[in-house]
Amino acid sequence: GDSVTQMEGPVTLSEEAFLTINCTYTATGYPSLFWYVQYPGEGLQLLLKATKADDKGSNKGFEATYRKETTSFHLEKGSVQVSDSAVYFCALEGGKGGYQKVTFGTGTKLQVIP
Amino acid sequence: DTGVSQDPRHKITKRGQNVTFRCDPISEHNRLYWYRQTLGQGPEFLTYFQNEAQLEKSRLLSDRFSAERPKGSFSTLEIQRTEQGDSAMYLCASSLVGTSGEQYFGPGTRLTVT
Numbered sequence: 001g002d003s004v005t006q007m008e009g010p011v012t013l014s015e016e017a018f019l020t021i022n023c024t025y026t027a028t029g030y031p032s033l034f035w036y037v038q039y040p041g042e043g044l045q046l047l048l049k050a051t052k053a054d055d056k057g058s059n060k061g062f063e064a065t066y067r068k069e070t071t072s073f074h075l076e077k078g079s080v081q082v083s084d085s086a087v088y089f090c091a092l093e094g095g096k097g098g099y100q101k102v103t104f105g106t107g108t109k110l111q112v113i114p
Numbered sequence: 115d116t117g118v119s120q121d122p123r124h125k126i127t128k129r130g131q132n133v134t135f136r137c138d139p140i141s142e143h144n145r146l147y148w149y150r151q152t153l154g155q156g157p158e159f160l161t162y163f164q165n166e167a168q169l170e171k172s173r174l175l176s177d178r179f180s181a182e183r184p185k186g187s188f189s190t191l192e193i194q195r196t197e198q199g200d201s202a203m204y205l206c207a208s209s210l211v212g213t214s215g216e217q218y219f220g221p222g223t224r225l226t227v228t
Contacts, residue, residue, distance in 0.1 A: 044217075046216055105156050
């Protein structure tokens with residue numbers, strides 16, 4: 001079945017450091033890929049998405065490129081802020097039939113220190 | 115605010131008791147999903163509705179779990195004869211048909227079974 005593998009956390013960075021959170025996936029067909037973020041005490045929010053190979057999703061300074069050849073969708077940000085501290089989930093939408101099941105990774109906790 | 119709401123936010127119950135959670139999705143969204151999330155894991159799919167029809171259920175959803183969406187608006191998730199293993203965060207999300215990966219999540223209901 002479909003699956004998503006994320007790098008384990010927590011990831012601790014200093015403010016203004018470069019961020020990469022790795023995500024790889026296994027899926028049949030051509031899934032859509034997503035990054036969700038969960039800030040402390042809040043619900044999950046969609047951060048960005050990419051629906052086909054070589055698409056780049058971007059939002060709030062975060063970027064991720066859909067790499068079909070390496071089945072990856074790594075999340076990057078050039079300069080993190082304390083307010084980026086959260087748990088980040090990689091997800092894919094795939095499957096057959098009318099319902100496209102969404103499968104989430106286990107999440108990577110990011111802590112940014114001043 | 116017209117986001118997804120869930121009630122209650124926290125529920126503590128004794129083993130063997132029944133509990134019911136409510137989810138109010140974004141009003142124009144016709145798809146509604148229930149997930150379960152345990153510490154250090156991503157959301158695990160339980161079931162989903164399109165309008166009032168329950169179209170898919172996970173094998174995780176034992177016969178002690180039942181969900182309804184009687185008028186295609188709010189939904190309830192009931193757990194009968196709760197067990198300690200049911201302790202988790204129960205998440206509700208909604209979306210429009212055709213945008214399943216773009217789900218809007220509620221804050222969750224944290225269930226503790228003692």
